[in-house]
Amino acid sequence: MTGDAGWILLTYVPRDGRLINHSASDHAESIAGGIPILALDMYEHAYHIEYGANTTAYIAAFMRNIHWDAVEARYTDAIKVLPPRSLDQPEFKDVPSITPEEVQEMLTSGKRVQIIDTRPRHYSTRAQDIVEGAVWRDPERLEEWMGSLSKDEPVVTFCVYGFHIGCQSAAALRRAGFDARYMAGGHYAWKAIKGPVKLFE
């Protein structure tokens, strides 16, 4: 921290289940939701009287003096903190889902699959891209277009974030006898794994 003051912290982040080394340039900075496990004070009051500006010697002394049992105890306590609970949608508990990775695997392996983008019309009117290999169909008019689908090949539906519309579409198609499932996380989960998209024309 040349020319600065602050803290160096080893922090456990339950959200990610990870340990992160980070700096904080004053007392007010921290990782949101993080639990500090090991704290190295880099304010000059921590070392200047004894070490002057020799931060290397101070940090070496700090490392020699760490009470690792205490650090271990903090870590043991910290990892008991659960990550944020995942989305629970009991109304769709009987509708099977598929991950974007599995969809990508189906496409690359050449497996025949009908991928239907059912992002709502109010969203699709301003959407810029669409999943490569998908066709968009208006979920409000599902009764009109589902007749064009084949019951011999699986169907994957998805919406923007994978909460409602894609699930509802998959559920309706299943009731009509199709082998349908929804892609968990929707369009943005696909983009998050860098699945290919093309211009939505």
Add this chain to the structure above:
Amino acid sequence: MTVPAALTGDHRMLPLPFVAGSLNGISERMITSHHENNYGGAVRNLNRTEQELAQITRDPPPLLVAALRERELTFRKSKALHEAYFANLGGDGLRSGAIETVLGEAYGSSSRWEEHFRATGSGLGGGSGWVMLWFELDTGSLRTAWSGHHTQTLATGFPLLVMDMYEHSYQMDFGAAVPRYLDAFFANVQWDEVNARFERAQRLRAAL
């Protein structure tokens, strides 16, 4: 008119403008460490940062450029403020001249201003930052300002008196006893330098 080339990365340290062991109540060891390590570190790091910035093309990620620019500002301002700080020390601490008069006009009395300045310094005790008396070029006002790190300065300010409140300025001699540092700082202020800066600042404002 010509201006110097940008990002040369060849800034040099200015020497201390007084004999290191001559200050009243501030040790040679501490002022030397301050000058060599903290000020010197800023100059060396500014040079390194400028050399890195000089290499920039369209290719590096914007976040890398942003990080270098942030470091550049930190080290450039640390260098400038440290130079102003050392140059306004080495005196006898006796306020006189035009600055004494205008501080009285602005604050009721120059002693009242000193209370403000000291209180602002106390507020930074145990942390880091600067307290500065500025001449504000757009309004012609005197301003006593706080900063929590090197980069917070008044946008149109010309520095008249600069007090370092980073703990490297006082911990070695005084530990956490901030009031003793404030006493030592005021006992060593070079008010002739402050008056000379005030004179330059007024000329600068008149020329704007």
